[in-house]
Amino acid sequence: MRTHLCGELDESNVGEQVTVAGWVNRRREHSQHLAFVDLRDHSGIVQCVVDNTVDVRSEYVVKVSGTVTRRPEGTANESLATGQIEITEATVEVLSAAEPPPFPLDERADEVDEMVRLRYRYLDLRRERMQRNLRIHSQVNAAIRAAMVRQGFVEVETPMLMPTTPEGAREFVVPSRQQPGSFYALPQSPQLYKQLLMVGGLDRYFQIARCLRDEDLRADRQYEFMQLDMEMSFVDVDDVLAAVEESVLDAAEAVTGVRPDAVPRIAWHDAMNRFGTDKPDLRFELELIELTDVFAETEFKAFASAGAIKGLNARGAAADWGRNKLDGLTDTAKSFGAKGMVWMKVGAEGDDGVLVLDSPVAKFLSDTERKSLVERTAAEPGDLLLLIADEWHTTCEVLGELRNRLGRPPVNEGPYRYLWVVDFPMFVGVDDATGRPKPGHHPFCHPHPEDIPKLESDPMSVRAWAYDLVLNGWELGSGSIRIHDRELQKRVFAVLGVEDDEAEARFGFFLNPFRYGAPPHGGFAYGMERLVAILAGEENIREIIAFPKPQSGLDPMTGAPTEIDPDQLAELGVRVLPPIE
RNA sequence: GGUCCCGUAGUGCAGUCUGGAGUGCACGCCGCCCUGUCAAGGCGGAGGUCGCGAGUUCAAAUCUCGUCGGGACCGCCA
Known part of the structure; x- marks a missing residue:
């Protein structure tokens, strides 16, 4: 039907008779007998010079035949890949007329209400951004599949209809027609099957597996999502991490052209102590500072009874944080379980040669404590210190949240910093x-x-012999060596x-x-959408899924879920109760 | 289950705090003009349940309450 793609035409095609097909991106009318039609397909846009009597409008699907011609002097468009040429003497065949789209199909749609984009997702997908994201998704799938096959893994599919399992996420459930009153569950993950594949001697299994969890949706969570799921026999932790690492480094390289560094490891306990989270974002320095010993003898009541006291030094941030913003940050700390938050603005040197700390609680600190605190935090005038005192886990977690709020770049901003968190508590x-x-x-x-x-x-x-993979502060996945x-x-x-x-x-x-006879074995699984979103520079996995659902789980395009016919219910042996008040 | 934010023309917004006629902007759409544009340009036109429902008021897009929808997050996601 066509001889070329729109975006691949250039000066080397000048003089050729070509036929291209696609959507009318834009029409510019100039006079009775001159109009420009920008024709778009997935590869790009090419300008066609047509007679203005041709009746094509935005998003008409057309086939254009004509001659590739160098554009007249001074009319080239440097911002277009095909901007040096145009298709002239063009004949246009309308393959499908189109109503005007309900929202602009260019980058302006980035500002359009997401519900409108989702209701007309098939139009949204025509946009360059979505085309790019879905193609990146495909590239990542291909790179990972290749990496797994290369390492001797066998791709095996596992059932979607399985028994319910008591542990873990809330399941989606499917009524059985042949066994009325009984139900299948859709897999939260292929966990059970993949271990049985090891018992079955497959040695190395992988699958890009669809998983379903009936839990609340978020920016990084959908009801249904894909996992790179893998399991291997006769291995230790190092073997599993190496195999997974190979696949995610390949994925990053496939998208960006740059292979990230080898993935560092950190023990869970160290991650909590240093970053206050089991998914640290290593793209910024800010670390928690141990202060428990500094206040070992303190008379400040809020500190005296605490199991752990830690702090953050936000360098030079004192001026940025007024009283209102600090109150807001205190509320944040409390919402994550802290009893309170102590802030101190570091001032100039005082009479005793120690930096003055401007804080509502400064008066409760002894000179020794103040001196040690300044020393331990390497405080300098203009710094902002945030202190949390609580039992160890809470202290760490709250400061981890504050750390992210103070310094964390958007997840989609490079560079890509993978991290293994190992030695999770059993x-x-x-x-x-x-x-x-x-x-x-x-x-x-x-x-x-x-x-x-x-x-x-x-x-x-x-x-435990359990480990997580983290990328830019997002948990990509987790795995473990299993008990055999x-x-x-x-x-x-x-x-x-x-x-x-x-x-x-x-x-x-x-x-x-x-x-x-079960072989020693272990495995891993990571979320494909999270990986793809970060590699594609998106902050929300909906942007890299063709047909995602909003937070309500209702599909604005298809209307799912819908009520079903009473006969269908009867056949399944299912009766619907009135909604619970 | 909870906290916070948002909802005005097909789309994006201003107007809401401080009530006074749907007052307005841009894009898109329709028509006409226009021989080198490329987010073309010019002229004209159509297009509104101010999410929905109550309440306060002489008067509500604007204030109050409720409700629906959307988003971010907490809970939840072994």
């Missing part, structure tokens, strides 16, 4: 109902061998308070295969 917190520790990752995660002796005596100090030894699994269940028969009932179909 157990996190205590289950309110049972009083037992809760698994940090999942109950099949292998404890760090050095800590196995402490499983029963001091479970909360046990590290039934006795160790029993011990972990015992810590969790899961009895043998309960384990059999809840996880039997998954654990019984391990009776027949």
